[in-house]
Amino acid sequence: MLIGLLRYAQVMEQQKQDSVLNMMGLCSGWLCAAGLSMVGNFQVDFAKVLHYVGAILAFPTSLLFVCVQTILTYRLAKTHTHCRTAHLRLTLSLLALITLVLGGVFFPQDSFTLQHSAAVCEWLFVITVLLFYGTFAVEFRLVSAHTLVVLIQRGQQQGLSQNECKQERA
Numbered sequence: 001m002l003i004g005l006l007r008y009a010q011v012m013e014q015q016k017q018d019s020v021l022n023m024m025g026l027c028s029g030w031l032c033a034a035g036l037s038m039v040g041n042f043q044v045d046f047a048k049v050l051h052y053v054g055a056i057l058a059f060p061t062s063l064l065f066v067c068v069q070t071i072l073t074y075r076l077a078k079t080h081t082h083c084r085t086a087h088l089r090l091t092l093s094l095l096a097l098i099t100l101v102l103g104g105v106f107f108p109q110d111s112f113t114l115q116h117s118a119a120v121c122e123w124l125f126v127i128t129v130l131l132f133y134g135t136f137a138v139e140f141r142l143v144s145a146h147t148l149v150v151l152i153q154r155g156q157q158q159g160l161s162q163n164e165c166k167q168e169r170a
Helices: 001-016 020-040 048-076 078-108 112-134 137-142 145-169
Strands: none
Touching: 001 020, 001 048, 001 145, 020 048, 020 145, 048 078, 048 137, 078 112, 112 137
16 A cells, blocks of 8 residues: 555656546555455455455456556656666566466366466466566655655645535535
8 A cells, every 4th residue: 555655646746746547556556455455364265255355356456556557657757767667567567467367267267287377377466566566666765755745735635625615515
């Protein structure tokens, strides 16, 4: 959740405005975190339904998160280094997509070997997404107090506009 929030604030600071794509990245990151929490807290041996609901929530939303962040990286790229980071993120996003699709194809099969292949694909997917998160390390070193101030100011502006809408309805 923290990575999603920091990335949201960082993109908002760089774009000088809030975008639907950035908000989608924040929401998908938080949904992914909720799903991962369910997967981790409800083991398949004891709470199979909750474990699978968490997996259904976590895996697609994490793929959505990495795709949205890749698009945002390309949109914000200003230097050659930023373009290389965007290309790396695109490669990791495609690898995540391939492993998720293969895992989804192998999982429902009755074959012992294919179900184990699905588990390997799931782990490769998770490792790929974690490597993707690792690419934020370079950018997060630039997070400053100003980045957090931008986030707080934006939150206050949204709170004010919601209060204005409530007053207009009354």
